[in-house]
Amino acid sequence: MKEHGVVNNDVTVVGRGLLGRAFSVASGFAPGTVVFASGVSNSGAVDPAAFEREAALLRQWMDASQGNLLYFSSCGLASGETTHSTYMRHKRDMEAIVLQGERSRVFRLPQVVGYTDNPHTLINYLRQHIVDCMPFEVWAKAERNLIDIDDVVAIVTEMAREPQGLPRVVNVAGLRSTPMPEIIRLLESSLGRKANFTLVPKGEPMTLDTRHTAEVARRMGLDLGETYPGRVIARYCAGVALPPC
Numbered sequence: 001m002k003e004h005g006v007v008n009n010d011v012t013v014v015g016r017g018l019l020g021r022a023f024s025v026a027s028g029f030a031p032g033t034v035v036f037a038s039g040v041s042n043s044g045a046v047d048p049a050a051f052e053r054e055a056a057l058l059r060q061w062m063d064a065s066q067g068n069l070l071y072f073s074s075c076g077l078a079s080g081e082t083t084h085s086t087y088m089r090h091k092r093d094m095e096a097i098v099l100q101g102e103r104s105r106v107f108r109l110p111q112v113v114g115y116t117d118n119p120h121t122l123i124n125y126l127r128q129h130i131v132d133c134m135p136f137e138v139w140a141k142a143e144r145n146l147i148d149i150d151d152v153v154a155i156v157t158e159m160a161r162e163p164q165g166l167p168r169v170v171n172v173a174g175l176r177s178t179p180m181p182e183i184i185r186l187l188e189s190s191l192g193r194k195a196n197f198t199l200v201p202k203g204e205p206m207t208l209d210t211r212h213t214a215e216v217a218r219r220m221g222l223d224l225g226e227t228y229p230g231r232v233i234a235r236y237c238a239g240v241a242l243p244p245c
Contacts, residue, residue, distance in 0.1 A: 014038045014061055018116040019072055022153050028161050034065035037072060039094075040087065051090045058097055067101025070160060075110040075145060075171050075208055099168060106169040107156050110177075110208070113232050114149030126187055126195075127237055133245035135196045138184055142203025143177040146229045151222060158216050170212050177206040178229045186230045190237040 010031040013023045015038030023035045039054045073091045098104045111122045129136045155172050184195050217224045
């Protein structure tokens with residue numbers, strides 16, 4: 001149990017990736033809470049050892065937290081598009097472990113956008129291909145939901161502080177999912193460079209229940225509405241240096 005740090009002597013954050021770093025400066029959780037922000041970072045992973053490591057670490061922290069643990073899963077389980085992948089089956093198994101704790105909760109996240117060196121995140125992958133003028137395929141019928149890492153921290157903290165009326169498994173996501181071709185257009189606009197991509201007739205809409213996120217966001221004054229995806233992409237992509245193609 002090495003990948004952890006204590007916040008305000010009360011809350012333990014497990015994980016040193018994008019989520020772990022972001023929650024390491026959060027406050028407002030009940031004393032003794034474990035924020036489990038560790039796990040397999042590549043949704044395309046198939047190595048059983050990686051999944052087994054997360055499962056073993058989660059079980060250790062479930063015991064240490066005495067059932068007071070916050071876990072981050074994937075909105076892919078709610079959308080149904082990729083529920084048959086190895087990664088999604090693993091996430092469902094991890095949720096089952098977490099829900100054995102009476103006070104533990106699962107927060108399902110979509111595509112979280114923030115400053116990270118992880119090349120497997122959607123926006124990092126697309127941005128780098130556009131910056132490097134590399135060709136790539138885009139699923140014409142697919143949609144993805146984007147949320148800023150800072151908004152994840154704010155919303156989850158608020159939900160954990162006042163859990164009344166919330167299900168134990170809740171989606172924390174933008175209020176609308178965005179078609180992949182639109183995401184490419186937003187990236188092109190922010191980066192100032194045309195993407196070299198080919199549309200393929202694959203994918204399907206991503207429909208998520210975001211009513212709980214919408215209520216919390218409204219209460220906090222966060223605008224997660226129609227223009228939100230463009231604002232998120234602009235924040236993390238505008239001003240990126242563009243080498244010549």
